[in-house]
Amino acid sequence: MVRRKVMIFCLLACLMLLFTGCTQEKKAAPEQSKEEGLKKITVMLDWFPNTNHTGLYVAKDKGYYEAEGLEVEIVQPGEGSTTDQLVATGKADFGISYQESVTQARSTGIPLVSLAAVIQHNTSAFASLKEANITSPQDFVGKRYGGWGSPVEEAVLKAVMEKAGVEADKVQNITLGATDFFNSIGRDADFEWIYYGWDGVEAQRRGMQLNLIMLKDLDPALDYYTPVIITNEQHISEQQELVKKFMAATAKGYQWSIENSSQAAEVLLNNAPELNAELVKASQAWVSAKYQEDAPRWGEQREEVWASYAQWMFERGLIEQNIKAQEAFTNQFLPQ
Structure with missing residues (x-):
């Protein structure tokens, strides 16, 4: 995307400080919407809305989140903070990140976990x-x-x-x-x-x-996963049902986008009318075919992909300590 990368490595020290401070008190369960009885959760994008995010907007507009009892707010990161920071500290429930960013975070003890690969191959x-x-x-x-x-x-x-x-x-x-x-x-x-x-x-x-x-x-x-959908380990250990519901609806949103690329482009444009409509339509037609590609299901991640890139980063001094690849991601919340 047009310079969609925020500085993956520059704010890690700040992220570590934020995480350390937040580990002293557990994050409360997502806020309950009194009017509708839905659980309010936040999804933080990595950059401005684009076709990497279409499945999220489809899941929201088509009522997939609501059917799971969720009220989802999709927001963009503000200045001075990154999605990884906000998700790691529990200020956002889920987010869009990248394999290299998750690897770097985990190597410094920050417990981010990838829940799904938005796109199967590095494009x-x-x-x-x-x-x-x-x-x-x-x-x-x-x-x-x-x-x-x-x-x-x-x-x-x-x-x-x-x-x-x-x-x-x-x-x-x-x-x-x-x-x-x-x-x-x-x-x-x-x-x-x-x-x-x-x-x-x-x-x-x-x-x-x-x-x-x-x-x-x-x-x-x-050929690593970029982007990915992330959460923190506390959500996985203490709010498994929430994560399962979120991922069930999200997967449905991306699957619908795979099967209906032109309509999916319209959903994205309805949520981000500032985008160039012709670019969104052309991009969606291309990206929809890349979401799942050769994987058995949308979102599937392989341990060898995580291990190979982590080793590549470690050998080049991009991380001081290698990670346990199997702990950096999970497929358990993807629909069967």
């Missing part, structure tokens, strides 16, 4: 204008990489360039932050890291020719 790519002639990591040499300033970016660039037999220090890293890919590519940077389901689809819609190098094609370990 991100290094993108550049066709005329730049960047078709492989060897072509990164002497070029400008524009990113959001995260250590994981440097690690990925270094790993894929060294694997390709070229020196990683031959690329110039430029921190662009939350910029618009279409304004910066070719001007401020020669190549950037995008998510095909949004920027890639938009480029195609605009008739812009790009060279794309998919991350999952560069190293099997980079």
Whole structure:
């Protein structure tokens, strides 16, 4: 998505402090709606509403949450806090995050857990204008990489360039932050890291020719889950019925979006009318086919995917302590 990454690693110290403070008192059960007898819960997005989130809005608008006895509020993170922080400290019940973020959090003792993979495979790519002639990591040499300033970016660039037999220090890293890919590519940077389901689809819609190098094609370990739906361990241990109901409705929302992509796009637009309608429709048509893809059911996660990427991060110093992959995720709340 258009710079949808918040700084995964920069606020971990703050997150740890928040979590430590909150462990002294348990979070109360979700608030009960007096008027409807529904349990009020909050779902925190990772960024602005986009087609990664459509299943949530479908589940809400179609009444799937209400049928499970839930009143769900879908909100965006504000400045100065991240979804991971709010979910870990119980200020949000569920959220949208990423495998790399959950791994980093758990390595520092913050008990986030992934409940479902929104999309089965990593759809991100290094993108550049066709005329730049960047078709492989060897072509990164002497070029400008524009990113959001995260250590994981440097690690990925270094790993894929060294694997390709070229020196990683031959690329110039430029921190662009939350910029618009279409304004910066070719001007401020020669190549950037995008998510095909949004920027890639938009480029195609605009008739812009790009060279794309998919991350999952560069190293099997980079085919990780991004994004994922998260909660905290306290919810899993003390409010299993709540988690089960939330995931039953959410899975139904994504399944409906898989089977009804054009109508799902309209649901998202009804909830986020500020979005470009043509982009949403094109993106939804592409993303709907990627939600489940080759998995036996939507949301399914595999331990080897978590273990492989955690090991990859550990070997490159992105986490100081490796994690137990089987504790970072669970499939137990997905409908059978």
